[in-house]
Amino acid sequence: DAKTTQPTSMDCAEGRAANLPCNHSTISGNEYVYWYRQIHSQGPQYIIHGLKNNETNEMASLIITEDRKSSTLILPHATLRDTAVYYCIVRVMGYSTLTFGKGTMLLVSP
Amino acid sequence: GAVVSQHPSRVICKSGTSVKIECRSLDFQATTMFWYRQFPKQSLMLMATSNEGSKATYEQGVEKDKFLINHASLTLSTLTVTSAHPEDSSFYICSASGGGEKLFFGSGTQLSVL
Numbered sequence: 450d451a452k453t454t455q456p457t458s459m460d461c462a463e464g465r466a467a468n469l470p471c472n473h474s475t476i477s478g479n480e481y482v483y484w485y486r487q488i489h490s491q492g493p494q495y496i497i498h499g500l501k502n503n504e505t506n507e508m509a510s511l512i513i514t515e516d517r518k519s520s521t522l523i524l525p526h527a528t529l530r531d532t533a534v535y536y537c538i539v540r541v542m543g544y545s546t547l548t549f550g551k552g553t554m555l556l557v558s559p
Numbered sequence: 560g561a562v563v564s565q566h567p568s569r570v571i572c573k574s575g576t577s578v579k580i581e582c583r584s585l586d587f588q589a590t591t592m593f594w595y596r597q598f599p600k601q602s603l604m605l606m607a608t609s610n611e612g613s614k615a616t617y618e619q620g621v622e623k624d625k626f627l628i629n630h631a632s633l634t635l636s637t638l639t640v641t642s643a644h645p646e647d648s649s650f651y652i653c654s655a656s657g658g659g660e661k662l663f664f665g666s667g668t669q670l671s672v673l
Contacts, residue, residue, distance in 0.1 A: 481660075492565070492652045492664035493603070536602075540662075546593050547654070547662055549603040 452476065453537045458554040461531075467524040469553050471537030474518040479541055482513060484522045486533040487552070493536065496522065527557045562586060563655045565665025572643055573673055580638045580668045582653030588633040589655035593662075594626075597650040609636055643672045 454472040461467040481500050485493040497511045504511045510523040524531055536552040562585040572578050591610050595603040609615040609630035617623045627639040640647055653665045
C-alpha cells in the first residue's frame with residue numbers, strides 16, 4: 450500500500466498558487482519525497498523531490514516539514530495545463546520503484 | 560532531462576493475438592526498468608521489475624507467462640502481451656532508472672483488445 454495520504458481532489462483558479470498537501474507520517478530516514486503528475490492518457494511526469502530541505506525548480510516548490518511527516522507541493526502560478534493528477538510518493542533513492550497511491554486530482558479553472 | 564521512449568502509443572488487436580510494447584531509454588543506461596498497468600480512473604499498478612540481463616521479477620497476481628518481459632540491453636526493454644484478451648485492455652507504462660535520483664516514464668501504450 451502507498452505510504453502517503455493526499456486529498457482526492459482540489460480546485461484552483463488560473464494564475465493563483467496551488468498548494469497540494471501530502472501526509473507521510475511513517476517515512477523512513479532514507480526515504481525521499483517525490484512528486485509526479487499525470488495528465489490524462491500520458492505517462493507520469495517528474496516534478497520535484499527532496500529529503501529534508503525545501504526545494505525549488507522551474508516547475509514547483511516543495512516544502513517539507515521539519516519532522517518530515519508531511520509536505521506541500523506549490524505551483525506558484527497555476528495554468529490550465531497544470532490540470533492533472535498529482536502523486537506524492539516516498540522512495541528510497543536508487544533502483545527502487547515508485548508505488549503510486551490515488552493522488553490528488555487538481556482542476557485549474559479560468 | 561532524460562527521455563524514455565515508448566512505442567506504440569496505441570494498439571488495437573484481435574483477441575488471441577500477441578502484442579509487443581517497446582521501452583527505450585534514449586540518453587542514459589537503464590539498468591532497471593519497470594512496467595506498470597493502469598485501468599481507467601485508477602492509479603498505476605506495478606506489474607514487474609526487470610534488470611538488464613536477468614529475469615524479470617513479477618508482482619503478485621501478474622502472470623509471467625502472459626506478460627513476457629525482456630531487458631536484453633541497457634537501453635531497451637520489451638513487454639509482450641501473449642494471447643491477449645479483452646480483459647487485458649489497459650494503459651501500459653514503462654519507466655526506467657539508471658540508479659540515480661529520478662525515475663523517468665514513457666508516454667504509455669493504450670492497448671485495446673477486441
